[in-house]
Amino acid sequence: MTIGLITDFGENDYFVGILKGVIKNINPQVDIIDICHGVPSYFIQGGSYVLEKTYHFFPVGTIFLVVVDPGVGTKRKLLLVSTAGYHFIAPDNGLLTPIFQLGGKKVVREIDKDHFFLLSGSSTFEARDRMAPVAAHLSKGVAAVDIGSETSEFVTNQEYYPQELQPGRIEGRIIHVDKFGNMISNVPGQWLFEKLLTGGFKHFKLQINDQEINEYRQNYASTSGLPFLLIGSHGNLEIAMNRSKAFKELKAQLNQKFLLVFY
Amino acid sequence: MTIGLITDFGENDYFVGILKGVIKNINPQVDIIDICHGVPSYFIQGGSYVLEKTYHFFPVGTIFLVVVDPGVGTKRKLLLVSTAGYHFIAPDNGLLTPIFQLGGKKVVREIDKDHFFLLSGSSTFEARDRMAPVAAHLSKGVAAVDIGSETSEFVTNQEYYPQELQPGRIEGRIIHVDKFGNMISNVPGQWLFEKLLTGGFKHFKLQINDQEINEYRQNYASTSGLPFLLIGSHGNLEIAMNRSKAFKELKAQLNQKFLLVFY
Amino acid sequence: MTIGLITDFGENDYFVGILKGVIKNINPQVDIIDICHGVPSYFIQGGSYVLEKTYHFFPVGTIFLVVVDPGVGTKRKLLLVSTAGYHFIAPDNGLLTPIFQLGGKKVVREIDKDHFFLLSGSSTFEARDRMAPVAAHLSKGVAAVDIGSETSEFVTNQEYYPQELQPGRIEGRIIHVDKFGNMISNVPGQWLFEKLLTGGFKHFKLQINDQEINEYRQNYASTSGLPFLLIGSHGNLEIAMNRSKAFKELKAQLNQKFLLVFY
Numbered sequence: 001m002t003i004g005l006i007t008d009f010g011e012n013d014y015f016v017g018i019l020k021g022v023i024k025n026i027n028p029q030v031d032i033i034d035i036c037h038g039v040p041s042y043f044i045q046g047g048s049y050v051l052e053k054t055y056h057f058f059p060v061g062t063i064f065l066v067v068v069d070p071g072v073g074t075k076r077k078l079l080l081v082s083t084a085g086y087h088f089i090a091p092d093n094g095l096l097t098p099i100f101q102l103g104g105k106k107v108v109r110e111i112d113k114d115h116f117f118l119l120s121g122s123s124t125f126e127a128r129d130r131m132a133p134v135a136a137h138l139s140k141g142v143a144a145v146d147i148g149s150e151t152s153e154f155v156t157n158q159e160y161y162p163q164e165l166q167p168g169r170i171e172g173r174i175i176h177v178d179k180f181g182n183m184i185s186n187v188p189g190q191w192l193f194e195k196l197l198t199g200g201f202k203h204f205k206l207q208i209n210d211q212e213i214n215e216y217r218q219n220y221a222s223t224s225g226l227p228f229l230l231i232g233s234h235g236n237l238e239i240a241m242n243r244s245k246a247f248k249e250l251k252a253q254l255n256q257k258f259l260l261v262f263y
Numbered sequence: 264m265t266i267g268l269i270t271d272f273g274e275n276d277y278f279v280g281i282l283k284g285v286i287k288n289i290n291p292q293v294d295i296i297d298i299c300h301g302v303p304s305y306f307i308q309g310g311s312y313v314l315e316k317t318y319h320f321f322p323v324g325t326i327f328l329v330v331v332d333p334g335v336g337t338k339r340k341l342l343l344v345s346t347a348g349y350h351f352i353a354p355d356n357g358l359l360t361p362i363f364q365l366g367g368k369k370v371v372r373e374i375d376k377d378h379f380f381l382l383s384g385s386s387t388f389e390a391r392d393r394m395a396p397v398a399a400h401l402s403k404g405v406a407a408v409d410i411g412s413e414t415s416e417f418v419t420n421q422e423y424y425p426q427e428l429q430p431g432r433i434e435g436r437i438i439h440v441d442k443f444g445n446m447i448s449n450v451p452g453q454w455l456f457e458k459l460l461t462g463g464f465k466h467f468k469l470q471i472n473d474q475e476i477n478e479y480r481q482n483y484a485s486t487s488g489l490p491f492l493l494i495g496s497h498g499n500l501e502i503a504m505n506r507s508k509a510f511k512e513l514k515a516q517l518n519q520k521f522l523l524v525f526y
Numbered sequence: 527m528t529i530g531l532i533t534d535f536g537e538n539d540y541f542v543g544i545l546k547g548v549i550k551n552i553n554p555q556v557d558i559i560d561i562c563h564g565v566p567s568y569f570i571q572g573g574s575y576v577l578e579k580t581y582h583f584f585p586v587g588t589i590f591l592v593v594v595d596p597g598v599g600t601k602r603k604l605l606l607v608s609t610a611g612y613h614f615i616a617p618d619n620g621l622l623t624p625i626f627q628l629g630g631k632k633v634v635r636e637i638d639k640d641h642f643f644l645l646s647g648s649s650t651f652e653a654r655d656r657m658a659p660v661a662a663h664l665s666k667g668v669a670a671v672d673i674g675s676e677t678s679e680f681v682t683n684q685e686y687y688p689q690e691l692q693p694g695r696i697e698g699r700i701i702h703v704d705k706f707g708n709m710i711s712n713v714p715g716q717w718l719f720e721k722l723l724t725g726g727f728k729h730f731k732l733q734i735n736d737q738e739i740n741e742y743r744q745n746y747a748s749t750s751g752l753p754f755l756l757i758g759s760h761g762n763l764e765i766a767m768n769r770s771k772a773f774k775e776l777k778a779q780l781n782q783k784f785l786l787v788f789y
Contacts, residue, residue, distance in 0.1 A: 002550060004543070010442035011274050011537045012301025014313045017267070020296050021320030024265060028294070028322055031554070033546050038538030041443055042506060050540045057547030057654075059554055070506065073482030123482050125496030128320075179536035180567055219599030219649050233651030243568060243596065273705035274537050275564030277576045280530070283559050284583030287528060291557070291585055304706055305769060333769065336745030386745050388759030391583075 001139040002031045004058055006050050007067040007127070008039040015125070019065070019132045022118070026136035033058075040254060042070040044094050045160050049175045049186070052098035053234040055086060065127070065135045066090040073123035076155075078111040078130055080138075080148050087138060089131050094157030109148035116147070162187045168201055168262035172237070173255055180220075181245020183252055184238045187260060189231030192216075201262035204229075206239070208258035209250055213239060264402040265294045267321055269313050270330040270390070271302040278388075282328070282395045285381070289399035296321075303517060305333040307357050308423050312438045312449070315361035316497040318349060328390070328398045329353040336386035341374040341393055343401075343411050350401060352394050357420030372411035379410070425450045431464055431525035435500070436518055443483075444508020446515055447501045450523060452494030455479075464525035467492075469502070471521035472513055476502060527665040528557045530584055532576050533593040533653070534565040541651070545591070545658045548644070552662035559584075566780060568596040570620050571686050575701045575712070578624035579760040581612060591653070591661045592616040599649035602681075604637040604656055606664075606674050613664060615657050620683030635674035642673070688713045694727055694788035698763070699781055706746075707771020709778055710764045713786060715757030718742075727788035730755075732765070734784035735776055739765060 003023060009015040020032050035054050039047045047068035055064055069091045077092035081099055083106050090096050092110075100106070111130065116137045118129040134147050162172040162185075170191070176184040195201045206213045206229060215228035220242055227246050232238035237260070239246050246252075266286060272278040283295050298317050302309045310331035318327055325348075332354045340355035344362055346369050353359050355373075363369070374393065379400050381392040397410050425435040425448075433454070439447040458464045469476045469492060478491035483505055490509050495501035500523070502509050509515075529549060535541040546558050561580050565573045573594035581590055588611075595617045603618035607625055609632050616622050618636075626632070637656065642663045644655040660673050688698040688711075696717070702710040721727045732739045732755060741754035746768055753772045758764035763786070765772050772778075 002554070004547070006540075006543075008442075010301075012299075013439075013441045014269075014299040014301075014317050015441075017269075017296065017298030017313075018317050018320050021267070021298070021317060021322075021325075024294070024296065025320060025322045028265070031550070032296075033543065033550065033558075035543030035547070036538075036540040038536075038540075050543075054540050054544050054547060057544050057551060059547075059551045062547075071484050074484045120496065122494070122496040122498070124493070128496065176539075178539045178541075179534075221597050221600045230650070231648070233646065233648040233654065235648070271705075273564075275562075276702075276704045277532075277562040277564075277580050278704075280532075280559065280561030280576075281580050281583050284530070284561070284580060284585075284588075287557070287559065288583060288585045291528070295559075334747050337747045383759065385757070385759040385761070387756070391759065 001029070002033055002059055002062045003135050003139055004033045004035045004055070004062055004064045005037070006035045006039065006047060006054075006064065007037050008041050008043065008047065009037050009067070011037055015127070018128050022128055022132040023136040026133060027140045030136065030139045039068050042068065043254065044068050044157060045175055045255065047095050048097050048157065048160055049184075051088070051095070058086070060085045063087040063089065063135050063138055065131055066095050067127045067131065068095055069093065069126070072126055077151075078126065079154060080109045080111050080134065080144060082107045082109070082144050087144070089135050092154050094155045094160070097157040097160045100154070100156055107144065108151055108154055109144060110151045111148040113147055160186065168195065168199070170260040171257055172260055173257055174252055175255070177247045177254060181247040182232065182238050182240040183247050183250070184232055184234065184236055185258070187237040189235050189237050192229075192231070192237060195262045199262065204260065204262050206258055206260050208239070208252060208256070211250060264292070265296055265322055265325045266398050266402055267296045267298045267318070267325055267327045268300070269298045269302065269310060269317070269327065270300045271304050271306065271310065272300050272330070274300055278390070281391050285391055285395040286399040289396060290403045293399065293402045302331050305331065306517065307331050307420060308436075308438055308518065310358050311360050311420065311423055314351070314358070321349070323348045326350040326352065326398050326401055328394055329358050330390045330394065331358055332356065332390070335389055340414075340417070341389065342417060343372045343374050343397065343407060345370045345372070345407050350407070352398050354389075355417050357418045357423070360420040360423045363417070363419055370407065371414055371417055372407060373414045374411040376410055423449065431458065431462070433523040434520055435523055436520055437515055438518070440510045440517060444510040445495070445501050445503040446510050446513070447495055447497065447499050448521070450500040452498050452500050455492075455494070455500060458525045462525065467523065467525050469521055469523050471502070471515060471519070474513060527555070528559055528585055528588045529661050529665055530559045530561045530581070530588055530590045531563070532561045532565065532573060532580075532590065533563045534567050534569065534573065535563050535593070537563055541653070544654050548654055548658040549662040552659060553666045556662065556665045565594050568594065569780065570594050570683060571699075571701055571781065573621050574623050574683065574686055575710075577614070577621070584612070586611045589613040589615065589661050589664055591657055592621050593653045593657065594621055595619065595653070598652055604652065605680060606635040606637050606660070606670060608633045608635070608670050613670070615661050618680050620681045620686070623683040623686045626680070626682055633670065634677055634680055635670060636677045637674040639673055686712065694721065694725070696786040697783055698786055699783055700778055701781070703773045703780060707773040708758070708764050708766040709773050709776070710758055710760065710762055711784070713763040715761050715763050718755070718757070718763060721788045725788065730786065730788050732784055732786050734765070734778060734782070737776060
């Protein structure tokens with residue numbers, strides 16, 4: 001059994017180490033995989049993005065512990081969402097938005113049974129005291145029904161998806177910046193082709209910070225030195241430059257809006 | 264069996280990778296857990312702090328390899344400390360101070376049997392050549408007595424603990440800064456309550472860099488925008504701000520002293 | 527069975543997490559070890575260096591997945607190199623140069639069988655779509671012959687090794703900078719001794735950025751405060767300072783040339 005971790009805890013602290021200790025103490029056999037601890041602090045959409053783009057590569061049965069939790073210690077719920085293939089544990093702040101959008105059977109539970117919680121007296125590390133123990137017990141075969149009750153009330157993050165303002169005018173956001181400075185948007189790559197192939201448009205331009213990008217490339221190696229669009233390995237539209245950091249060159253911000261115009 | 268790693272090696276180099284290779288080569292079955300490699304370079308108290316706050320979450324039997332070692336290659340000893348639950352391997356430079364303070368049975372050994380050491384010809388990577396092989400053999404069932412001889416001479420770091428200068432005047436230090444910029448002190452959180460509930464004091468103020476902090480909060484979400492005190496999930500007194508980096512705002516230094524005054 | 531990962535993907539993104547998902551999905555039993563993800567972006571020699579200095583610590587049979595791949599998506603080959611002890615999977619851009627230099631039997635294959643590849647439609651993440659699945663299947667016992675065909679054409683990186691311009695004048699390069707700011711060169715440490723002990727020379731000086739270094743030390747703890755040479759734990763000549771970052775003090779660049787002169 002595998003537990004995959006996605007957090008905004010970073011790699012320099014010992015928070016992730018504690019989660020692993022808590023989990024291994026309950027289930028020494030479980031395989032713990034660090035998926036990403038580099039979600040920008042408090043950036044909920046960034047956590048959703050990493051989850052959306054990674055979970056389906058993991059073995060069926062994997063339990064995902066996803067923690068970006070600015071509201072830790074306040075009264076927001078903790079959720080356990082179970083699909084046909086996977087379990088997802090996260091605070092109820094919109095983090096699981098892409099999972100809610102999946103087709104197929106889904107059961108959403110509020111984690112309201114407290115018999116697996118650690119009693120630390122602290123209210124600021126629920127990943128350690130509540131989510132990790134629940135994940136570990138789940139990996140040992142505890143039934144979801146013994147962890148929480150079904151609920152139909154949970155937060156969906158509307159900002160996670162791009163908006164088509166008018167036909168051919170799409171407002172997107174920068175949702176992730178990778179180590180190479182590539183700026184990954186929340187616009188699905190196939191929208192580009194659909195608009196151009198079947199949407200009646202012939203051209204496109206992406207407007208961000210008073211700059212216009214209208215070049216399209218298939219890989220990072222071939223280019224003119226200008227920023228270009230590419231459909232990244234994750235399937236989303238991405239702004240990149242060859243061996244330069246597009247993010248720096250374009251003076252962009254994480255979560256910044258841009259306009260993608262077809263004409 | 265689990266080996267937990269705490270070092271100041273960082274994540275960018277290959278030092279940690281080599282430790283894992285050495286360990287797996289000796290005991291392929293052992294579970295290696297990265298607890299933290301982000302201890303600030305050479306900051307011994309920082310390593311002690313991470314160890315103190317994490318070890319007890321791990322399964323009984325876990326072996327901790329703790330390396331912050333500015334004196335590597337010089338004549339300081341290497342230690343193996345065994346408690347009822349755990350083993351700790353570290354250079355003898357005060358790193359294990361919080362373990363020495365634990366109640367219960369403890370055996371302190373100098374690692375003076377060299378038959379498990381790697382013969383590399385180098386004197387600058389004893390974590391690889393001495394500590395990791397010893398940890399790996401210990402995890403395979405080698406007896407502690409075959410690794411080192413008992414000793415009663417070892418270094419304790421007096422700076423690790425806060426000083427009560429006068430009743431109600433406590434000199435503490437910033438011992439860790441987390442990713443969110445929260446400044447964690449070496450003052451146990453319960454001191455705050457003891458002074459106020461049973462110590463005859465009514466108020467407190469923390470003085471650092473000509474600033475005074477006298478607000479107390481229970482979690483990060485609720486606040487005025489000013490820095491406040493909080494008892495962190497680790498149980499120590501912590502200076503935090505809501506979604507800002509207290510460390511930057513207060514222009515603080517790691518290991519900096521502050522004064523906590525009750526009145 | 528163990529798969530060791532060396533990449534320039536960094537720790538902040540989710541690329542490494544995806545590789546682990548892909549591998550575990552194919553072979554849940556395999557042990558995945560992060561050796562280093564901090565190779566500077568696109569710096570092929572840096573990846574070669576980490577591989578050279580780490581692989582031999584790992585258990586016989588380990589499969590190394592080594593990815594520094596500025597040409598991803600272009601027509602360069604992917605290689606599987608098998609020695610008596612290990613397998614190495616990497617793009618054919620010189621990354622495996624130190625492995626090609628090893629004595630003993632080596633079989634170099636081009637990964638040209640595509641039946642294990644993931645069909646993602648993307649051409650920018652071949653580590654995920656091609657190299658990781660091949661590594662995972664190899665770890666499950668698939669024969670190398672079912673992965674690729676033998677080839678005698680592959681790229682060797684001549685820049686990886688230092689040049690002896692004239693007897694006693696060696697042009698080297700800075701090939702790695704560690705967390706402590708130590709600058710590791712591509713000059714084997716024993717060259718220093720060979721030149722001085724049997725080469726007829728009495729003195730040495732290293733010239734870099736108009737500075738001259740002629741002190742030699744055996745460990746980091748003892749020094750004058752000036753930069754000095756040391757033979758690092760990796761066996762190469764290294765420029766270091768005691769508790770200062772030589773890299774910053776000397777205003778050096780990664781991959782920068784220097785001159786080592788014996789006289």
